[in-house]
Amino acid sequence: MNSKVPFGRQMRETHFGFAPSFTPFNHGSYGATPLLVLRRQKEIQKLELERPDPFIIYDLPNLIDESRKAVAPLLGASVDEVVLVPNASTGVNIVLRNLKFEEKDVIVHFSTIYDACERAIDSVSALTPLTARSIPLQYPIEDDEIVQRLRDMVQKVGDEGLNVKIAMFDTVLTFPGVPMPWEALTETCKELGVLSLVDGAHGIGHVDLKQLGSISPDFFVSNCHKWLYVPRGCAVFYVPIRNQHLIRSSLPTSYRYREDESPDSNGKSRFVMLFEFVATMDHSSYCCVPAAIEFREIICGGEDEIIRYCLDLAAKGGQRVAEILGTKVMANKSGSLARCCFSTVMLPLVLKDGKDPVSKGEFHTKDVSKIKSWLNTTAFKEFDTYLQTDSHAGAMWVRLSAQIYLELGDYDWVGSKLKELCERLVDQGLD
Amino acid sequence: MPAPLNMPIHLKAGEVSSDVSNKYKRVPFGKEMLKQFSFDPEYRNVNHGSYGSFPKPISELRRHYLDECEKSPDPFIRYDFGSILDENRAAVAKLVDAPLHTVVFVPNATTGINVVLRNLQWNENGKDEILYFNTIYGACGKTVSYTSEYSRGLVQGREITLDYPISDEALIEQFSSTIQASIDAGKNPRIAIFDTISSLPGVRMPFEALTAVCASSGVLSLIDGAHGIGHIPLSLSTLNPDFFVSNLHKWLFVPRGCALFYVPLRNQHLIRTSLPTSHYFEPKQLSLGAPNPFAPTTKSGFVMQFESNGTIDNSPYLTVAEAIRWRREACGGEEAIHDYCLDLSRKGATLIASILNTHILDNPQHTLTNCHLSNILLPVSTKPYQDFHVIPEEHAHLVGEWIHTTMIKDHKTFVAIFYFQEKWWGRLSAQIYLEIEDYEWAGNVLKGLCERVGRLEFLGEEVPRGDAAP
Numbered sequence: 001m002n003s004k005v006p007f008g009r010q011m012r013e014t015h016f017g018f019a020p021s022f023t024p025f026n027h028g029s030y031g032a033t034p035l036l037v038l039r040r041q042k043e044i045q046k047l048e049l050e051r052p053d054p055f056i057i058y059d060l061p062n063l064i065d066e067s068r069k070a071v072a073p074l075l076g077a078s079v080d081e082v083v084l085v086p087n088a089s090t091g092v093n094i095v096l097r098n099l100k101f102e103e104k105d106v107i108v109h110f111s112t113i114y115d116a117c118e119r120a121i122d123s124v125s126a127l128t129p130l131t132a133r134s135i136p137l138q139y140p141i142e143d144d145e146i147v148q149r150l151r152d153m154v155q156k157v158g159d160e161g162l163n164v165k166i167a168m169f170d171t172v173l174t175f176p177g178v179p180m181p182w183e184a185l186t187e188t189c190k191e192l193g194v195l196s197l198v199d200g201a202h203g204i205g206h207v208d209l210k211q212l213g214s215i216s217p218d219f220f221v222s223n224c225h226k227w228l229y230v231p232r233g234c235a236v237f238y239v240p241i242r243n244q245h246l247i248r249s250s251l252p253t254s255y256r257y258r259e260d261e262s263p264d265s266n267g268k269s270r271f272v273m274l275f276e277f278v279a280t281m282d283h284s285s286y287c288c289v290p291a292a293i294e295f296r297e298i299i300c301g302g303e304d305e306i307i308r309y310c311l312d313l314a315a316k317g318g319q320r321v322a323e324i325l326g327t328k329v330m331a332n333k334s335g336s337l338a339r340c341c342f343s344t345v346m347l348p349l350v351l352k353d354g355k356d357p358v359s360k361g362e363f364h365t366k367d368v369s370k371i372k373s374w375l376n377t378t379a380f381k382e383f384d385t386y387l388q389t390d391s392h393a394g395a396m397w398v399r400l401s402a403q404i405y406l407e408l409g410d411y412d413w414v415g416s417k418l419k420e421l422c423e424r425l426v427d428q429g430l431d
Numbered sequence: 432m433p434a435p436l437n438m439p440i441h442l443k444a445g446e447v448s449s450d451v452s453n454k455y456k457r458v459p460f461g462k463e464m465l466k467q468f469s470f471d472p473e474y475r476n477v478n479h480g481s482y483g484s485f486p487k488p489i490s491e492l493r494r495h496y497l498d499e500c501e502k503s504p505d506p507f508i509r510y511d512f513g514s515i516l517d518e519n520r521a522a523v524a525k526l527v528d529a530p531l532h533t534v535v536f537v538p539n540a541t542t543g544i545n546v547v548l549r550n551l552q553w554n555e556n557g558k559d560e561i562l563y564f565n566t567i568y569g570a571c572g573k574t575v576s577y578t579s580e581y582s583r584g585l586v587q588g589r590e591i592t593l594d595y596p597i598s599d600e601a602l603i604e605q606f607s608s609t610i611q612a613s614i615d616a617g618k619n620p621r622i623a624i625f626d627t628i629s630s631l632p633g634v635r636m637p638f639e640a641l642t643a644v645c646a647s648s649g650v651l652s653l654i655d656g657a658h659g660i661g662h663i664p665l666s667l668s669t670l671n672p673d674f675f676v677s678n679l680h681k682w683l684f685v686p687r688g689c690a691l692f693y694v695p696l697r698n699q700h701l702i703r704t705s706l707p708t709s710h711y712f713e714p715k716q717l718s719l720g721a722p723n724p725f726a727p728t729t730k731s732g733f734v735m736q737f738e739s740n741g742t743i744d745n746s747p748y749l750t751v752a753e754a755i756r757w758r759r760e761a762c763g764g765e766e767a768i769h770d771y772c773l774d775l776s777r778k779g780a781t782l783i784a785s786i787l788n789t790h791i792l793d794n795p796q797h798t799l800t801n802c803h804l805s806n807i808l809l810p811v812s813t814k815p816y817q818d819f820h821v822i823p824e825e826h827a828h829l830v831g832e833w834i835h836t837t838m839i840k841d842h843k844t845f846v847a848i849f850y851f852q853e854k855w856w857g858r859l860s861a862q863i864y865l866e867i868e869d870y871e872w873a874g875n876v877l878k879g880l881c882e883r884v885g886r887l888e889f890l891g892e893e894v895p896r897g898d899a900a901p
Contacts, residue, residue: 019502030504030742038501042494048687049490050471052482053845057835061435089741093707097549115710116741122714127552130532225742232500233744251706252545253577255569279541279570280482280680281688282744365773376509386505 003376004301007309007405016405023385025414027401028202031226040291041231044284060283061276066287073237074204076213083237084277084286088201091221091237092117094251095197101130105165106157111136114174117199133157139395143181145189154192166195171204175390176330177342177399179207186217204228206341216240229292234285244271254278306404310341314402317411318343325416347396348422361426370430375421382415455760460771461866468864475844477873479860480633480804482487483681488757489750493686496746515749516738522752523691529667532732535692535737536748540657541570543692547653548578550702553586560613562623565592568630571655589613596794599637608643610648622894628658631849632792633804633858642672662803673698689747699733709740768863772803776861779870780805786874809855810881820885833889834880842876
């Protein structure tokens with residue numbers, strides 16, 4: 001099937017396996033895999049069933065190498081700097097659990113950090129001398145301000161006699177769904193002598209990362225199973241050659257762990273061999289990277305086409321939903337928050353804080369998880385869709401993921417459903 | 432083609448389905464059973480022990496769950512997965528006689544071992560030791576080394592070198608005296624790692640007795656039961672180890688990427704974090720930071736951390752109950768499987784040993800071969816010995832790999848070849864889809880390959896890369 005199918009409804013029906021009544025507006029959480037790529041996954045799984053040892057021992061390393069070769073150009077990186085891991089969380093944990101933290105070492109991150117990453121920091125802080133400092137961020141905010149706050153925090157921590165060893169930040173935040181100025185943050189880290197750990201969970205296939213290799217953050221991880229259409233359980237882990245000696249072990253540790261740095265007898269580096277086979281699992285998703293990229297090139301017309309469509313849809317669609325709800329899209333003055341496939345739209349719900357009186361039809365911030373829960377379950381039960389909502393800066397928002405299988409009409413639809421849900425919530429309250 | 436699992440999704444953990452009729456017909460072991468598996472018709476799988484395998488109904492169920500997830504990802508992952516997972520945890524908990532709240536899934540035994548060793552907080556006095564045998568699985572041995580490195584030497588490993596064949600009594604005695612030696616050296620033997628059945632060689636360990644020695648000595652027992660569930664009968668409540676891991680994707684016919692991780696309640700406080708760390712990790716100081724985006728739950732922090740810790744393909748976890756059912760109905764149950772495989776392993780190994788004119792790795796009490804793995808000496812040596820094929824010592828390191836690649840190319844099979852105690856061995860795995868004829872065939876394959884090794888054929892060819900540890 002090589003002819004181009006237009007994006008939108010036709011793309012959904014031809015190339016994706018969603019249930020007919022389901023409206024997928026939350027690609028950002030778990031991604032979705034095109035049928036053609038699933039077919040490739042089934043082929044791989046079949047090969048593994050037919051001759052387990054030969055496939056796993058001899059064919060799998062070659063297939064993984066093919067995947068690494070296919071994905072490295074999307075990062076503008078060399079193949080030697082790129083390995084595969086199951087997900088971004090694992091990549092982050094690999095870095096945090098390999099670095100040897102000393103007394104006074106500090107990790108700096110933003111308050112918008114993905115919560116499992118913050119938990120990982122908590123966990124490592126419990127076992128090592130590392131402490132963490134969080135930089136509060138409230139959106140909307142300008143990119144310059146974000147970078148300045150990083151500088152200020154590094155300065156402040158330094159003034160306290162502590163050492164900012166590493167800073168962690170996203171390419172695109174989880175919530176609100178907005179891009180971060182990761183390039184400028186990386187440059188700033190380099191200038192300040194701070195290691196940069198970039199959580200690009202929403203990265204590859206979502207924003208253009210071809211400059212990554214030249215900007216060269218110290219560590220970078222990105223899920224291929226989110227925006228690159230690879231089946232679940234595959235992320236790319238980038239470590240520039242200069243830092244590979246810092247990554248002593250995979251997670252879990254494998255039999256490939258060794259003391260010395262010399263290349264393997266086959267010429268591959270210790271770092272690359274460390275991640276070639278970590279432990280027994282289903283590696284079929286790793287093997288599907290070339291098929292996913294091929295799908296994007298041939299069926300979709302290429303990365304630029306996909307991202308252009310999604311950016312445009314996110315912007316127009318988000319605006320539509322905001323109009324229907326009578327609210328607004330999360331935006332800053334420079335417009336930089338719009339440069340991703342998410343649109344984060346405010347919900348028409350009033351949230352009160354502290355001891356402020358709560359009138360009928362209004363809610364208290366302590367009810368946020370109940371609001372989220374009600375919206376989630378009701379939207380799913382009644383409309384067969386999943387809405388990613390949360391509170392931020394004193395308001396409730398919904399994060400919508402634009403994708404090639406959606407079109408503007410879908411945003412009209414979700415806008416009207418959101419309106420109805422919010423009206424019911426205001427009318428009935430939470431009880 | 433069997434229908435996908437039609438267990439109602441709301442079935443609570445521990446509840447028995449009202450459907451008591453058999454879904455699967457009983458299939459005779461051997462060539463008939465082979466049809467239930469998806470092996471290439473030209474390929475003979477005699478190395479089940481490395482990567483396991485699973486029958487078609489399980490393959491299809493797994494595929495079904497992957498497809499369900501694609502139909503509506505968020506609802507499946509957020510709403511359905513948790514309860515289906517619990518049904519499967521319940522099924523395996525019952526099989527190993529462990530309380531549900533002590534049992535979680537991890538992708539593989541190696542991960543389970545890493546979770547334990549990376550969570551333990553080593554004594555600042557630097558006297559802690561990890562005891563392990565020289566036959567420890569490669570990755571686990573490396574984990575011990577890495578743990579020592581990462582802790583900056585705060586904990587050290589102490590290796591116990593076993594000289595096979597060895598009686599259970601002697602092994603246990605050696606273990607006990609190593610604990611004593613550690614203490615005598617002013618150290619603290621904190622934890623011991625040992626297998627139920629070791630990998631290379633594939634021999635049964637007296638793990639029950641070792642666990643008891645640990646308990647009476649105040650040493651934590653970390654049992655690597657990679658070869659465990661579905662291979663040997665297990666009752667974790669009787670065994671009562673401190674930590675236990677077992678791959679379900681080896682001997683329980685579950686797809687790759689599924690292992691059981693058992694931690695009794697008394698030790699759960701020692702396991703602070705899963706790997707990677709989960710949303711459900713509870714910091715000692717409540718951080719004011721990013722909240723857990725998932726709905727609140729009544730399940731323990733221990734259980735939840737392992738339910739949700741990074742997006743992976745966890746469809747194998749959801750096929751465990753059905754695999755147990757298939758084994759019960761199509762195979763006649765765990766005991767029937769075990770009896771067949773044990774008998775086949777012993778008879779088959781004896782046959783191969785006679786074809787090769789060598790012997791099986793076993794002790795006089797035959798406790799080493801009380802499992803489905805067998806290790807037969809290959810008639811290859813670097814020194815003249817009986818009628819063995821003699822090869823130059825400087826090229827010895829090429830033999831194993833050459834045999835591996837050649838047996839795939841020329842015979843479409845794979846036997847794990849390993850160098851142990853200065854000899855070469857072949858390890859076979861008995862299974863319900865094999866018969867004694869398969870062992871005879873493998874024996875003759877090995878005989879021919881050893882003859883070719885003797886003719887130094889392994890020196891002439893370029894050996895392709897591929898050295899993943901089985």
